[in-house]
Amino acid sequence: GQQVMQIPQYQHVQEGEDFTTYCNSSTTLSNIQWYKQRPGGHPVFLIQLVKSGEVKKQKRLTFQFGEAKKNSSLHITATQTTDVGTYFCAGPPGTYKYIFGTGTRLKVLA
Amino acid sequence: GAGVSQTPSNKVTEKGKYVELRCDPISGHTALYWYRQSLGQGPEFLIYFQGTGAADDSGLPNDRFFAVRPEGSVSTLKIQRTERGDSAVYLCASSLRAGGMYNEQFFGPGTRLTVL
Numbered sequence: 001g002q003q004v005m006q007i008p009q010y011q012h013v014q015e016g017e018d019f020t021t022y023c024n025s026s027t028t029l030s031n032i033q034w035y036k037q038r039p040g041g042h043p044v045f046l047i048q049l050v051k052s053g054e055v056k057k058q059k060r061l062t063f064q065f066g067e068a069k070k071n072s073s074l075h076i077t078a079t080q081t082t083d084v085g086t087y088f089c090a091g092p093p094g095t096y097k098y099i100f101g102t103g104t105r106l107k108v109l110a
Numbered sequence: 111g112a113g114v115s116q117t118p119s120n121k122v123t124e125k126g127k128y129v130e131l132r133c134d135p136i137s138g139h140t141a142l143y144w145y146r147q148s149l150g151q152g153p154e155f156l157i158y159f160q161g162t163g164a165a166d167d168s169g170l171p172n173d174r175f176f177a178v179r180p181e182g183s184v185s186t187l188k189i190q191r192t193e194r195g196d197s198a199v200y201l202c203a204s205s206l207r208a209g210g211m212y213n214e215q216f217f218g219p220g221t222r223l224t225v226l
Binding site for chain 2: 004033035041042043044045048088090096097098099100101102103
């Protein structure tokens with residue numbers, strides 16, 4: 001079946017350092033969504049990318065969707081303690097069945 | 111406005127028992143999803159509703175799991191003959207519609223199911 005892998009699994013950074021998580025799907029995705037889940041919380045939608053090669057920015061966050069629509073990345077510039085959480089990508093291969101990635105847990109050290 | 115709500119927040123049951131988990135989506139959202147999340151894992155797709163019908167139930171693990179959404183709003187996930195491996199957080203999400211520009215998923219707080 002379809003798999004969506006994310007690397008790294010864990011990342012510890014000093015506050016102010018940059019952070020990147022990578023998402024790779026075994027199949028082409030019609031779109032990709034990114035979610036953030038705080039410890040003990042539920043996933044919260046961050047953004048959706050639809051077009052091949054699309055890049056979107058939200059303040060310190062930059063999201064990219066690969067040309068082949070099989071991979072994506074999330075980059076955070078100058079991390080803050082409020083960025084702590086697990087970041088998930090999710091995408092449907094064609095229907096509306098969203099397959100979530102394995103997640104990257106970010107810890108920011110003050 | 112009110113977000114997605116799920117009841118109960120916690121459910122402890124014994125192996126072999128039947129449980130029902132309820133999801134109240136955001137008013138007006140036509141798409142509703144059920145996911146299961148185990149500790150340290152990403153949400154695992156179970157079933158998706160568009161309106162009243164189950165558009166995709168391919169994620170249900172086996173025939174002990176069943177979900178309904180009779181009036182296109184509230185949904186109930188039903189698990190028969192629970193097993194210890196069913197223990198997880200069950201998440202519900204709704205979106206304005208599926209596909210296109212308005213399929214941002216809003217998640218509820220989840221129901222933590224523990225099967226003893």
